[in-house]
Amino acid sequence: MSVCTLRINDHDLAVPLGTTLLQAARQAGIHIPTLCFLEGLSAVAACRLCLVELEGSDRLMAACVTAAAEGMRVHTDTPRLREIRRTVIELLFTEGNHVCAVCVANGHCELQNLAVEVGMDHSRLPYRFPQRGVDLSHAQYGLDHNRCILCTRCVRVCDEVEGAHVWDVGWRGEHCQIISGLGEPWGDVNACTHCGKCVEVCPTGALFHKTDTSEEKQGHPERLQALMHARTHQQWNP
Ligand code: SF4
Ligand code: SF4
Ligand code: FES
Numbered sequence: 001m002s003v004c005t006l007r008i009n010d011h012d013l014a015v016p017l018g019t020t021l022l023q024a025a026r027q028a029g030i031h032i033p034t035l036c037f038l039e040g041l042s043a044v045a046a047c048r049l050c051l052v053e054l055e056g057s058d059r060l061m062a063a064c065v066t067a068a069a070e071g072m073r074v075h076t077d078t079p080r081l082r083e084i085r086r087t088v089i090e091l092l093f094t095e096g097n098h099v100c101a102v103c104v105a106n107g108h109c110e111l112q113n114l115a116v117e118v119g120m121d122h123s124r125l126p127y128r129f130p131q132r133g134v135d136l137s138h139a140q141y142g143l144d145h146n147r148c149i150l151c152t153r154c155v156r157v158c159d160e161v162e163g164a165h166v167w168d169v170g171w172r173g174e175h176c177q178i179i180s181g182l183g184e185p186w187g188d189v190n191a192c193t194h195c196g197k198c199v200e201v202c203p204t205g206a207l208f209h210k211t212d213t214s215e216e217k218q219g220h221p222e223r224l225q226a227l228m229h230a231r232t233h234q235q236w237n238p
Contacts, residue, residue, distance in 0.1 A: 006072040013068075021063040021074055022050055032076050033085060033114055036151040037064040038201055038221055040228040041160055044152055049088055049114070052076050060084070086118040087125075094125045095174075097132065097146035098204070104217035105205030111149060130174070137187030141199050141209060145177050148206040154178065154198035157224065164191045167198065178206075200224070 002017040011028045020043070025032050035047040045062040052063045055073035063076070075081070092098075092111060100106045132145035155167040155178065166189050170179035181189035199207045200220045208217050230236060 004068055004070040006068050006074065008074045009076055015068050019068050021052060021066045021068055024068050025063060025076060030076055032063050033117060034064060035110060035114060035203060038153055038224060040224040041153065041156040046152055049085055051081060051084060053078055053081060086120055089115050089118050089120050090123045090125050092149045094123050094127045097129060102214050103205040104208045104212040104214060106215040108218045109205060110203035135186050137185035139187060140194060141207060143186060144206050147204045148178055149204055150176060151203060153201045154207060157197045157201050162193060162195050162197050164193055166192045
């Protein structure tokens with residue numbers, strides 16, 4: 001197996017070629033914040049929270065999709081990166097309607113946890129208060145577009161793991177949103193198997209069980225890793 005050597009912060013590492021900077025950092029116990037990335041799904045580099053600095057380059061790179069290369073010198077926690085991460089989180093909060101006190105995911109929300117991590121005690125940007133709808137047409141689940149941060153985890157898990165491809169990203173710019181089927185209500189999309197995987201991986205309270213009330217939703221993105229491991233090792237075969 002070919003390996004490359006690199007340095008991340010003050011850790012000297014040797015990793016197989018093709019390893020991403022995020023994987024290399026995690027193997028070394030170095031924390032890089034992520035939001036759109038989820039082990040087991042394809043990486044789309046949508047949120048930009050995992051940006052890192054490379055010595056010798058002004059360009060910031062998304063650690064979840066950048067392959068480690070021989071001799072790289074990577075920095076994951078600099079004042080510039082901390083400022084960018086805080087701004088990214090502020091943008092996500094101000095572009096939607098995240099009213100944590102009445103949210104099903106309050107206390108169990110990855111966006112909320114990241115706000116704490118990056119030190120966002122208030123937003124320096126104006127709130128946009130967009131007018132967005134809620135889809136309660138599905139028998140078991142709901143989708144509140146006000147809390148959606150367009151990470152596309154639901155799109156990818158439904159397509160890549162469940163094979164149903166119920167979700168897509170529709171429209172453009174400020175009107176961009178997750179759509180079910182060809183834009184029909186979720187409950188009218190026959191392709192949905194009611195598996196609940198999209199709800200489990202949603203990092204906010206955007207996708208939820210209809211029976212959940214404030215603070216009750218607990219997503220379980222780690223179940224995806226268990227499922228992928230079982231598939232890889234064909235553990236359900238007799
Ligand atoms: S419940 Fe399952 S099949 Fe239905 S949209 Fe979610 S992931 Fe896709
Ligand atoms: S509904 Fe949830 S999982 Fe889907 S894009 Fe929005 S925030 Fe991400
Ligand atoms: S986790 Fe890398 S861009 Fe979102």
